[in-house]
Amino acid sequence: xxxxSAKTEEVETYNELDRELQQQxxxxxRRQGTWKHAAFHVAxxxxxxxAYAPLPFxxxxxxxxxGVSSLVSATLATWYSSLLIASLWKWDGNKHVTYRNLxxxxxxxxxxxxxxxxxxxxxxxxxxxxxxxxxxxxxxxxAVYKYYQSDGTLTLQHFIxxxxxxxxxxxxxxxxxxLRWVNGLCTFSTVGFAATTIGVTIxxxxxxxxxxxxxxxxxxxxxxxxxxxxxxxxxxFSFGDAMLPEIQNTVKEPARRNMYKxxxxxxxxxxxxxxxxxxxxxxxxxxxxxxxIVSSLSDPKWTIIMANLFAVIQISGCFQxxxxxxxxxxxxxxLSKKTASHxxxxxxxxxxxxxxxxxxxxxxxxxxxxxxxxxxxxxxxxGFTPLDFVFPALAYLKAxxxxxxxxxxxxxxxxxxxxxxxxxxxxxxxxIGAIRFIIEDIKTYNFxxxx
Numbered sequence: 502x503x504x505x506s507a508k509t510e511e512v513e514t515y516n517e518l519d520r521e522l523q524q525q526x527x528x529x530x531r532r533q534g535t536w537k538h539a540a541f542h543v544a545x546x547x548x549x550x551x552a553y554a555p556l557p558f559x560x561x562x563x564x565x566x567x568g569v570s571s572l573v574s575a576t577l578a579t580w581y582s583s584l585l586i587a588s589l590w591k592w593d594g595n596k597h598v599t600y601r602n603l604x605x606x607x608x609x610x611x612x613x614x615x616x617x618x619x620x621x622x623x624x625x626x627x628x629x630x631x632x633x634x635x636x637x638x639x640x641x642x643x644a645v646y647k648y649y650q651s652d653g654t655l656t657l658q659h660f661i662x663x664x665x666x667x668x669x670x671x672x673x674x675x676x677x678x679x680l681r682w683v684n685g686l687c688t689f690s691t692v693g694f695a696a697t698t699i700g701v702t703i704x705x706x707x708x709x710x711x712x713x714x715x716x717x718x719x720x721x722x723x724x725x726x727x728x729x730x731x732x733x734x735x736x737x738f739s740f741g742d743a744m745l746p747e748i749q750n751t752v753k754e755p756a757r758r759n760m761y762k763x764x765x766x767x768x769x770x771x772x773x774x775x776x777x778x779x780x781x782x783x784x785x786x787x788x789x790x791x792x793x794i795v796s797s798l799s800d801p802k803w804t805i806i807m808a809n810l811f812a813v814i815q816i817s818g819c820f821q822x823x824x825x826x827x828x829x830x831x832x833x834x835x836l837s838k839k840t841a842s843h844x845x846x847x848x849x850x851x852x853x854x855x856x857x858x859x860x861x862x863x864x865x866x867x868x869x870x871x872x873x874x875x876x877x878x879x880x881x882x883x884g885f886t887p888l889d890f891v892f893p894a895l896a897y898l899k900a901x902x903x904x905x906x907x908x909x910x911x912x913x914x915x916x917x918x919x920x921x922x923x924x925x926x927x928x929x930x931x932x933i934g935a936i937r938f939i940i941e942d943i944k945t946y947n948f949x950x951x952x
Contacts, residue, residue, distance in 0.1 A: 534751040538681045539763025540770075542748045542822065543583070545684040548691045548771045549819040550795075550812035551637035552739040554698070556775060557782025558792045559739075562732035564718055565783075571736055572779055578920055579740035580768045582893035586745045587760035592900045598750040607899050627823040628863070629879065630741060635867040638664045638816040640793060641809035648806050658868040658949055664813070665864035668820050672828070672856040673849070676751075680821055687818030688770070694811035695774035698794060699781050701804045706785025708800070714787040727934045734878030734886075734931025737924070739775065741885030744822055824859060831855040869948045870939075879939065882931030890924035 534542075560568035589603060590596065597603040639661035646653055646660065674680060718725045745760075752759045782794045791797045795812070798805050832852070894917035901910075 533753055534681065534759075535753065536759040536762040536766070538684075539748055539752050539760055540766040541681060541684040541688045542744070542751070543742065543764055543767035544691060544770050545687045545815070545818045546742045546744055546748075546822045547579075547740060547767065548688075548695075548774055549634060549637075549815055550641075550691075550694050550698075551634040551816060551819075552741070553695070553775045553778055554637070554794045554812075555735045555792050556739055556779035557786070557790045557794050557797075559732040559735045560779055560783040561716075561786075561788045561790050562718070562728040565716065567729075568732070568783070569780075571733065572776065575736050575740055576768075576772060576775065578924070579742075579889055580764070581916075582890055582920070583742065583745060583764045583768075584761060585893040585897045587749060587757055587764060589896060589900055590746075590749055590757045590760070596750075597746060599746050603746055603896065607896050627826050629883075630738075630823045630885075631820050631863050632867050633738070634816045634819055635661060635664060635863055636871045637793065638813050638820075639867065639871070641795070641812040641816075644795070644809045645806055648802060657871055661864055661868045661871070664817075665860050665867075667817065668824075669857060669860045671817065671821050672824065672860065673852065674821070676825070680818065681751075683821070684818045687815045690811045690815040691770060691774065694808055694815060695778055697804055697808040697811060698798070699774075699777050701798050701801070701808065702778070702781045702785045702794065705798055705800060706781070709785065714785075715789070716783075716787045719788055727937045730930040730934025731878045731938055732934075733927045734882035734935050737882060737886040737890070737927055737931060738878065740771075741889055744825070747825065824856075827859055828852075828856065831859075870943075871950065878931055879935035882928050882935055886924050886928035886931065891921050891928070894918075894920045 556572065560572065562568075563571060586603075589607075593606055595606065597606055639657050642660035642664060643655070643657050646655060671680075671683070718728075720728070748763075749756055749760045752763070778794065782790055782797070786797050789797075795805065795808055798808075898914060898917050
């Protein structure tokens with residue numbers, strides 16, 4: 502017998518999902534995005550300077566053999582996982598326009614636990630990502646300021662606040678599709694940042710006496726181990742994308758085919774930028790490379806300024822993509838109530854209030870604990886690894902379990918089980934490493950430290 506309270510909770514959950522699905526389907530009638538728009542959105546959410554700028558440091562923490570193999574395997578696994586999510590768009594004949602809808606359709610018997618866990622994972626990934634990239638944007642703005650005002654008195658916290666104010670204005674745009682031109686500019690900035698940073702990295706690397714560059718792992722055995730754990734979390738973060746179903750919901754039919762093309766086009770940019778910057782950065786500076794590669798560059802100054810400006814532009818669009826799940830939750834909670842205002846002005850005022858609260862919280866945390874590398878690792882470990890590596894493989898295994906066991910299907914099952922097993926381990930190890938470094942940094946620095 503199922504307790505009546507449990508039945509009531511299940512009915513309420515189903516009703517909530519039905520309302521959400523109806524709302525999303527109504528929005529889906531206005532879907533006009535092409536595969537190019539999907540590529541812009543995917544590239545913007547994944548290939549951010551905050552994501553791939555730490556990759557040379559991650560390689561330095563792992564060494565050449567393990568670092569290269571980890572980066573390549575993560576690239577292939579996340580591209581494959583993204584295609585899996587896109588393939589489940591209408592796996593049972595119905596559209597699944599959010600992660601919650603998709604989880605409900607596949608794991609119906611465990612609906613409460615799955616949906617709550619899924620929703621929590623997405624929120625953790627989105628919040629953690631925005632804290633990390635907020636710190637990166639503030640650091641880039643500060644670098645530009647120091648170039649022109651070397652004795653200026655403004656601190657990192659000031660620029661974190663300035664960036665937060667700018668994001669608050671962008672937050673008033675209604676949905677992801679309204680950001681398509683912003684994200685087109687951001688994709689251009691992604692390529693610009695990668696090309697500039699790679700070029701300057703090679704230039705700096707050639708000026709350095711190559712005999713003085715060391716690629717050995719420094720520190721005690723425990724320090725090396727925790728640094729390696731931390732690096733695994735950073736690599737997982739660099740491929741995080743918690744918005745694939747929401748992005749696919751902006752794409753016109755055939756949505757599945759357009760998403761395949763968009764994801765593959767985005768990963769062309771990702772492979773070129775990620776691999777080149779990671780390998781060149783580690784080659785140039787060895788084990789002395791900084792967690793944010795731009796901080797290791799020294800000359801020529803104007804190109805470093807240009808790279809930092811590209812970074813700020815790109816991060817501004819990525820921030821918006823990742824705050825949308827939280828905004829959607831507030832809109833469902835506040836604007837759908839009978840007491841909510843039905844006037845456009847009233848709804849805009851409500852939106853301004855909850856977006857302001859969100860931006861203030863993110864800005865406050867980023868300013869108080871500007872430990873960029875630590876947030877990258879812990880967000881990758883507990884947010885993106887379960888969300889973008891483990892869940893797609895499990896969902897596909899569950900949804901396609903009734904297919905005939907051909908040779909190809911057996912190979913896919915083995916591959917999915919391998920991804921689930923390995924990246925579950927990565928999540929645990931990355932979390933351990935990130936927590937250890939956060940504790941160490943809190944002991945070393947005061948809150949609101951000007952990094």
